[in-house]
Amino acid sequence: MKIYNLLIIVFTIFLVSCGGGTAYNQLVYEKNPAYSWGYAEFFGNYYSNYGNNNNVLSVSLFTDSLKLNTLGNLTGLGQFLFLEDVFQAPTDTLLQDGTYTINDSGKPFTVAPGKNDTVDNTLYPIGAYISYYEYNAANSTMKLISHGSFTVSHTVSHSTYIYNIACNFKTSDSLDLKGNFSAQLPHINQSLSTSKSGVRKKLAYTHK
Numbered sequence: 379m380k381i382y383n384l385l386i387i388v389f390t391i392f393l394v395s396c397g398g399g400t401a402y403n404q405l406v407y408e409k410n411p412a413y414s415w416g417y418a419e420f421f422g423n424y425y426s427n428y429g430n431n432n433n434v435l436s437v438s439l440f441t442d443s444l445k446l447n448t449l450g451n452l453t454g455l456g457q458f459l460f461l462e463d464v465f466q467a468p469t470d471t472l473l474q475d476g477t478y479t480i481n482d483s484g485k486p487f488t489v490a491p492g493k494n495d496t497v498d499n500t501l502y503p504i505g506a507y508i509s510y511y512e513y514n515a516a517n518s519t520m521k522l523i524s525h526g527s528f529t530v531s532h533t534v535s536h537s538t539y540i541y542n543i544a545c546n547f548k549t550s551d552s553l554d555l556k557g558n559f560s561a562q563l564p565h566i567n568q569s570l571s572t573s574k575s576g577v578r579k580k581l582a583y584t585h586k
Contacts (some may be wrong), residue, residue, distance in 0.1 A: 407510065407553065407555075408441070408457060409553070409554055409555060409556060410556040410557060410558070411441045411457050411459075411556075411557045411558075412441065412557070412558055412559075413439035413440060413441050413457075413459065413543075413557060413558065413559040414440065414441060414442070414559075414561065415439075415440055415561060416437065416438050416439035416440055416459075416559060416561070416563055417437075417438055417563060417564045417565070417566060418435050418436065418437050418438075418464075418472075418473050418563055418564070418565045418566070419435065419436045419438075419565070419566045419567075419568045420433070420434075420435055420471055420472075420565055420566065420567050420568060420569055421433075421434045421435065421436070421568050421569055422434070422569030423468065424463075424569075425484065430484045431468050432465045432466060432467065432468055432484060432485070432486055433465070433466040433467065433468055433470055433471065434463055434464065434465060434466070435464040435466060435473055435565075436460070436461060436462045436463070436464065437459075437460075437461040437464055437473065437543075437563075438458070438459070438460055438461075439458070439459040439543070439557075439559050440456060440457075440458055440459075441456040441457045441458075442454065442455055442456030442457070443455050443456055444456040444457075444458055444511065452511075454511065455511050455512065455513060456511055457508060457509070457510055457511070457557075458508065458509040458511065459508045459545070459557065460506070460507055460508070460509070461489050461506045461528070462490060462504055462505050462506065463484075463489060463490035463504075463505060464478060464488075464489050465484055465485060465486050465487070465488050465489070465490075466486055466487075467486045470486075471565075471567075472565055473530055473541065473563065473565070474487075474530065475530050475531050475532060476529070476530060477527050477528070477529045477530075478527055478528050478529075478530070479526075479527045480506060480523060480524065480525055480526050480527060480547070489505070489506050489528070490504070490505035490506065491505050491506060491522070491523065491524050491525070492504070492505040492506045492507040492521075492522030492523045492524060492549075492550065493505050493522065494522070503520060503522060505522070505523070506522070506523035506547070507520055507521060507522045507523055508520070508521050508523065508547075508549070508555060509521075521549040521550065521551065521553060521555075522549060522550040523547045523548070523549055523550075523555065524548060524549065524550040525547065525548040526545070526546050526547035526548050526555075527545075527546055527547075528543055528544065528545040528546065528547070529543070529544045529546075530542070530543055538562060539562065540560060540561065540562060541559065541560070541561065541562070541563040542558075542559070542560045543558065543559040543560075543563075544556075544557075544558050545557040545558070
């Protein structure tokens with residue numbers, strides 16, 4: 379009887395441990411992340427072939443230990459916010475102060491919503507989305523951003539231009555996503571190296 383009771387206790391502990399393990403492996407989404415670094419890319423009037431002469435920027439913001447290695451691949455853990463189509467006036471080449479709304483009008487101060495698109499039989503996200511990179515690579519995931527806005531302002535400290543970005547988004551599965559960024563935001567000119575309406579290079583990710 380004692381052996382039987384011991385087996386029951388061991389089996390119960392095993393079940394509890396398994397349940398606990400499952401809980402620990404579940405993704406815990408940071409709803410108000412502090413993005414520590416990022417950059418913007420300028421693509422010019424990327425959609426001029428479609429009658430839209432507004433300029434387009436993309437904005438990439440990163441948290442925690444996410445870094446770019448020497449090969450240009452993203453490594454580490456954390457959250458990566460990607461705003462692919464941030465529309466500006468035809469005369470603007472830098473990210474301007476103001477509030478940008480998620481919608482697909484293509485007008486200045488708007489951001490294209492996140493969608494899944496297929497090119498050459500490959501499905502990939504476009505527009506606004508956030509990627510979560512976890513310790514367990516199998517748990518890493520991506521969520522499309524369908525509504526909301528982000529606000530940009532700037533300050534100048536010791537001749538250094540600091541971007542302040544405050545996000546207020548909602549994902550396609552109704553997750554509230556805020557987040558803030560306050561740091562330098564380098565701008566990279568990609569307008570001469572990217573064909574109009576071609577597929578822009580996405581960050582490769584290597585889990586380490």
